[in-house]
Every structure is written in C-alpha cells, then in structure tokens.
Amino acid sequence: MAEMPTEPKAPESKAPEPQALQQFQQWTDLAGRSQQLMMEFWAKEHDTMPATDPLGMMATWQRATAAALADPKKLLDLQARYMTDAMALWQSFVTPGTAKSPVAEVKDKRFAGEGWQQAPAFDFLRQSYLLTSSYVLEATAGIDGLDAKEKARANFLVKQFVDAMSPSNFALTNPEVLKKTAESGGSNLLKGLEHLLDDLKAGRMRMTDEDAFEVGRNVAITPGKVVFENRLFQLIQYAPTTETVLTTPLLIFPPWINKFYILDLTAEKSFIRWAVEQGLTVFVVSWKSADATTADVTLDHYVGEGQLTALDAVLEICGTPSAHTIGYCVAGTTLAATLAVLQARGQAGKVATATFFTAQVDMSECGDLGVFVDDATMSTLAKLTADKPWLDGRNMAMTFNMLRSNDLIWSYVVNNYLMGRDYFPFDLLYWNSDATNVPALWHRSYLEDIYRDNLLVVPGGITVLGVPIDLGTVSTPSYIQGGKEDHIAPARSAYKLTSHFTGDKRFVLAGSGHIAGVVNPPSLKKYQYWTSETLPARFDDFVAGALETKGSWWPDWIAWLTPRSGGMTAPRLPGEGRAQGKYAAIEDAPGRYVKERI
Known part of the structure; x- marks a missing residue:
C-alpha cells in the first residue's frame, strides 16, 4: 500500500541572525544617540546661533x-x-x-x-x-x-x-x-555629527587637531623677547644666531587680520628663524586682537600708533638711521600709505627698503574679494558689529574660505562630518583657525575707501595723519612678491604696485598662493619663482618674458637686500640695545597678545 502524502510542515521560524540583529541594534542606537545629541544642542545653543546672510x-x-x-x-x-x-x-x-x-x-x-x-x-x-x-x-x-x-x-x-x-x-x-x-555600522556618521555640533558651538569649522599645537610650545618658537607694547601691538626682537649681523635691522608687519606666526611656524618653515640665520636683526609686530579698547581705531592708528611707532622703536633700539620693512597682505597696503606719509614729512630715509608680500594698493583687479564690497555687504557688516565695535574674526575667516570652498569648506565637510575621520595635525591649518577680531571702524572704511572706491591710488584720495596720500611720490627701494595662484591678492593685482611707486623696484612671481607662495623655505625645495630685469607696464608681458627658477624665492630676496644693509656689525641682544632702559625685555617671545584666542 502506497504511503499517503503527509501535510507539508510550516517552516520553522528562525531567530534573526546574530549579525543582522547586532547591525539592527547598532543602527537603532545610532539614530537614538543622534537625536539625543541634536536635542541637547538645540536646547542649549538655539538662542545664540546667528541668523545672518x-x-x-x-x-x-x-x-x-x-x-x-x-x-x-x-x-x-x-x-x-x-x-x-x-x-x-x-x-x-x-x-x-x-x-x-x-x-x-x-x-x-x-x-x-x-x-x-x-x-x-x-x-x-x-x-x-x-x-x-x-x-x-x-x-x-x-x-x-x-x-x-x-x-x-x-x-x-x-x-x-x-x-x-x-x-x-x-x-x-x-x-x-x-x-x-x-x-x-554608521559610527562614522555619529562621530561626524559630534564634530559638527562641536564646530557649531565653537562658531567655526575645525580643520585640524587643535590640541596638537600650542603657540610658544611647537609653533611661534623662535627665541626672542617682547621689548615694547601698546594697545595695538607687541614688538618682538629675536635673538641673533650669527657672530655678526647686518647693520640695517628688519621690521616685519604681518596682517592684523591674522596672527604673525604664519611667518614662524615650525622651525623648518619659519621665515623669521631663517631671516635671523641670514644675519638680520629681526623684529616683528604682533598685533592685538580687536576689543573694546580699539573701538576708535582706523587706518590713521595702524599707520601712526602702529607702523610708525614700531619703526621708531626699532631705530632707537639699534641706533640706525633706517630699517628694512616687510608688509604682508593688508599690512603691506598700509605700509604703502606709511611710506607716502614719511615721504611727505621728509622722513623717507627711515625706511631703507620695503618688501611687500602679496599686497595690493590698486584694487581695480582685486579678484573675488571684490564681491564683498557692495551696499548689501556693508549693511550686513553693520549688523554684525551693532553690539560691539569689532568684527568677529570667524566671519572673516569664513569669507576667505569661501574663495576656495572646495578645498577649505567642502573637503572638510566630507572628511569631518561624513567620513567621521579624526582631525589631522597640521600647523598651517592650526594657524588658519586661530582667528583675530578686527576693529569695525577700520574694516568698514578699508572696504569702502580702498577696496570699493579704490581711493588709495588716487593722489589725495585719502588722508592719513593729515597727509593727502600720493603713492607716486614713494621712491623707497621696493621688493614686490606675488603668488601665481593667489586667490586673495591676485598676482595681477600685486603687480600694479610696480606702476605706482618710483625708484628701484623688483617683482618676483612665486609659485603657489597667498600662504604657500610666501612660506616656502629653501630646504623644502618646492615650487618655483619668476623674475625679470625689466618691469613692463602689463603683467602679462612680465609673465611672457620672465625667467623661471626652481625652488624658494627667499635666496633671491636676501641677495637683493644684503647690498642695501650697510655692512656687518656686532649682534644685538633683545632688551640690551642702546635704549635698553626704555626697551627692556617685557616677556619672552611670542608674548601675550598672540596667545589670545576667540
């Protein structure tokens, strides 16, 4: 007898695979923790988040x-x-x-x-x-x-x-x-969310491991002393490292929209350390981040209370009739006005040479920054500074980052927030995140008068310390550097300095941009630069006829500077100069001002 077919059994229910259950729980936990983080953040921070365009x-x-x-x-x-x-x-x-x-x-x-x-x-x-x-x-x-x-x-x-x-x-x-x-299992997104909320609380996007650096410990470490200070700046004199030094000292004016140690990062990258090693007595101005004490500060103050005061201190300390000067970015723009003031006063001899790092005076081709100088932007700036007489440096930092948004914004969105990667320690990015506030009065007049209306190159267009500025009178020997890929001060714009000054001039077009084009020590053997013995009226003609040299342009600069430096003399120790009582050491470099963080 044939066997009767049996009823098919219902499939037995199986417990979820341990791996699938674990993954489900992981994603549930991720969602819950993410929601909790967001709720905690908005509960604490909602009222403080700016709503500006x-x-x-x-x-x-x-x-x-x-x-x-x-x-x-x-x-x-x-x-x-x-x-x-x-x-x-x-x-x-x-x-x-x-x-x-x-x-x-x-x-x-x-x-x-x-x-x-x-x-x-x-x-x-x-x-x-x-x-x-x-x-x-x-x-x-x-x-x-x-x-x-x-x-x-x-x-x-x-x-x-x-x-x-x-x-x-x-x-x-x-x-x-x-x-x-x-x-x-999604942990990268959770970690990225934590990064995002931390950045929102800080009011800025972090780009590097900021705990890996400390000003005075592993950046800004060239030995020296603060020998003078006022409400605008501290003056640092660096200790010599050579048996003799060039007679004419060097005074560096960095931009006050950033901190000076871009020129004194790690020992290998430090322009300041390298300049000391070349036998220069080096001074640098360390600007104070703007606060209530600088509410009245305008261009007049940065020229008079800033650059001219620092220059007189250097000359008195070293006992020399003149000093070499460097103006970086906006400090270079201001240095041009300072030179015109000295010329008008019959004191042009106080500056032996003027070097300009990626600086502009003629804003007719100033690049993408020109988009930020219309009436709407001025109105926004007025709102941002309505309750305080300074502009938060984080707003300015974001403006500069937007000029290269793929490199300086979106790449970090992907790495920090989506990939959830740990921050990589990088000294230059640490400096870039170390923002400074700027005086609101100065910032507004700078954007309106110099950027928007381009009055600095109009003879008598602006007046500084009672002097109508005429750059055409400036005959100080000038070394002018521009960055080929500079997105902040385009090389084409920096080149215009050559047509506004008289006297001896040399223009050097450096490879790379606003920072790497300047901070390029010879030891790294990176990039290149272009020079020409003639300075055509048009930038394109300069480029067409310029000679390319591999590596750093720093040796070209010191070769240009040395013959204008008055021979050699005994080294000068910080705080022990001719006027040591007046300019005694206040504290070790890099000083207090540069350590203030916002």
Whole structure:
C-alpha cells in the first residue's frame, strides 16, 4: 500500500541572525544617540546661533536671472550644446565604445576615490555633475546686461552653489561615504555629527587637531623677547644666531587680520628663524586682537600708533638711521600709505627698503574679494558689529574660505562630518583657525575707501595723519612678491604696485598662493619663482618674458637686500640695545597678545 502524502510542515521560524540583529541594534542606537545629541544642542545653543546672510546676494541672483532670460537665443544655443553632450555621455554608458563622454577624462580630486570609478552608477553621477556644472558656470559667465562687478558677484554666487551641490558632499551620493558607513555600522556618521555640533558651538569649522599645537610650545618658537607694547601691538626682537649681523635691522608687519606666526611656524618653515640665520636683526609686530579698547581705531592708528611707532622703536633700539620693512597682505597696503606719509614729512630715509608680500594698493583687479564690497555687504557688516565695535574674526575667516570652498569648506565637510575621520595635525591649518577680531571702524572704511572706491591710488584720495596720500611720490627701494595662484591678492593685482611707486623696484612671481607662495623655505625645495630685469607696464608681458627658477624665492630676496644693509656689525641682544632702559625685555617671545584666542 502506497504511503499517503503527509501535510507539508510550516517552516520553522528562525531567530534573526546574530549579525543582522547586532547591525539592527547598532543602527537603532545610532539614530537614538543622534537625536539625543541634536536635542541637547538645540536646547542649549538655539538662542545664540546667528541668523545672518553674510553675502546678501539675492538681488544679484534675481538681476542675473532676468539678464539671462533677456537673451533667449543664447540660452537656447547653450541648451542645444548641453543636450548634445548629455546624449553623448548617456550613450557612452548605455553602449560603451559607440560614443565618447565629453568629461570622461576630467580630473577632479573630489572624485579621486576608487568608488567613483568602480561602480558605473557613481561614475555616471560624477560625469553628469561635471558636465552640468560646467554649463551652468558658462551660462553665468556669458550673461550680458550686467556691469563687471555685478557679473563677478553672479559668477561667485553660482560657483558657491555649484560647489555645494557636488554629489561628493552628500552621504547617499558619495560611494566612499557609503562604504565607510557600511563598514562601521554608521559610527562614522555619529562621530561626524559630534564634530559638527562641536564646530557649531565653537562658531567655526575645525580643520585640524587643535590640541596638537600650542603657540610658544611647537609653533611661534623662535627665541626672542617682547621689548615694547601698546594697545595695538607687541614688538618682538629675536635673538641673533650669527657672530655678526647686518647693520640695517628688519621690521616685519604681518596682517592684523591674522596672527604673525604664519611667518614662524615650525622651525623648518619659519621665515623669521631663517631671516635671523641670514644675519638680520629681526623684529616683528604682533598685533592685538580687536576689543573694546580699539573701538576708535582706523587706518590713521595702524599707520601712526602702529607702523610708525614700531619703526621708531626699532631705530632707537639699534641706533640706525633706517630699517628694512616687510608688509604682508593688508599690512603691506598700509605700509604703502606709511611710506607716502614719511615721504611727505621728509622722513623717507627711515625706511631703507620695503618688501611687500602679496599686497595690493590698486584694487581695480582685486579678484573675488571684490564681491564683498557692495551696499548689501556693508549693511550686513553693520549688523554684525551693532553690539560691539569689532568684527568677529570667524566671519572673516569664513569669507576667505569661501574663495576656495572646495578645498577649505567642502573637503572638510566630507572628511569631518561624513567620513567621521579624526582631525589631522597640521600647523598651517592650526594657524588658519586661530582667528583675530578686527576693529569695525577700520574694516568698514578699508572696504569702502580702498577696496570699493579704490581711493588709495588716487593722489589725495585719502588722508592719513593729515597727509593727502600720493603713492607716486614713494621712491623707497621696493621688493614686490606675488603668488601665481593667489586667490586673495591676485598676482595681477600685486603687480600694479610696480606702476605706482618710483625708484628701484623688483617683482618676483612665486609659485603657489597667498600662504604657500610666501612660506616656502629653501630646504623644502618646492615650487618655483619668476623674475625679470625689466618691469613692463602689463603683467602679462612680465609673465611672457620672465625667467623661471626652481625652488624658494627667499635666496633671491636676501641677495637683493644684503647690498642695501650697510655692512656687518656686532649682534644685538633683545632688551640690551642702546635704549635698553626704555626697551627692556617685557616677556619672552611670542608674548601675550598672540596667545589670545576667540
């Protein structure tokens, strides 16, 4: 007898796999902890978060849109070319080998990870973004009906939007972030959230391990003494390291919108230490971060109470009739005005030479910073300083970072917040995060009078200490340095100094940008520089005829400076000069002012 078929058994219910259960619990815990962090943050910090629009560019956006729509033929032509390229891109993925993507070979470090090339979907996403963004930027650049400043503002605004919308900036469209999230069970996102909230509390985005550095311990460590101070600055004199020194001392004016130790980072990178080793008696001005005591400070004060006071102190300490000077960035702009004041007073001989690091006086081609000098921006600045007479340095730092948003904003969004990586210790980024406040009165007049209205190059356009400024009278020998890739003070703009001064001038175009182009010691053997024995009227003509030399430009500078330094003399010890009673050592370098953090 055949056996009767039995009822099929219902499948036994299985307990969840331990790994799957663990992963589920991990994600549940992640979500709960994330929510708790957010709730705690908003409960404590909501009332203190600023609600400002530092750009104030919506009106520009609206005018740019209207101008673009006013020329439909140009838009249709652009759209037709875009559709042709988009179809070629699509075909190259659907049927490989039948068409070539127009952006397949474009290199962009945002998409350098293997995940962008290994998965066709992400490679297509990458190329689609690159193609679309290139057409968006082209469309903005080609808008007619806007003046030059308005067009520059529109281009800047669209560039910020395009950079922000990169698929690399979002967790779900970045294969590297997705891989990390899967491998870590989401702990990278939790750690990134902690980084984000800490940064929001601090009011700035951290770029490096700030606990790895301390001013006076492993940055700003060149030995010296503070020998003078007032409410604006401390004057540091550095200890000599050579048996004899050049007779003419060197006085360095760093920008007060940053701290001086960009020129005194680690021993290997320190320009100050290197200059001392070349036999120079080096002084540097360490500016005080603005506070209530500097509420009245304007350009007059930075010239008189600042640069001229420091210069007189150096001359009295060393007993010399003149000193070499260096002005970096905005301090270089101010040094140009100081030279004009000295010329008008018959005291030009106090400055033996003037060196300008990435400094501008003629703002007719000042680059992207020019977008921040319209009425809307001035109104925003007024609101930011309504309850205090200074501008928070963190606002200014963000402005500079926006000029290179991919490198200085979005790369850290990805690394710090999405990948959840630990902060990497880097001295230059530590300095970059060590912001300083600036006096509101000075900042507003600087943006309006010098940046917006370009009055510094107009004879008599501005008056400093009662002197109508005329840069054409300045005959001080000048060494002018610009950075080829400088996004803050474009080399083309720095070169204009050569046409406003008279007398002996030398221009050096350094490789790299505003910081690395300056801080490039010979020992690193990095970059290059270009020089010419003639100074054509046009920057492009200088570039066309300049001679390239590999490595640092510092040896070129000291070779130019030495013959103008009056021979050798005995070394001068800080606090023990001719006027040691008046300029006795106050404290060890780098002093108190530079250690103040906001």
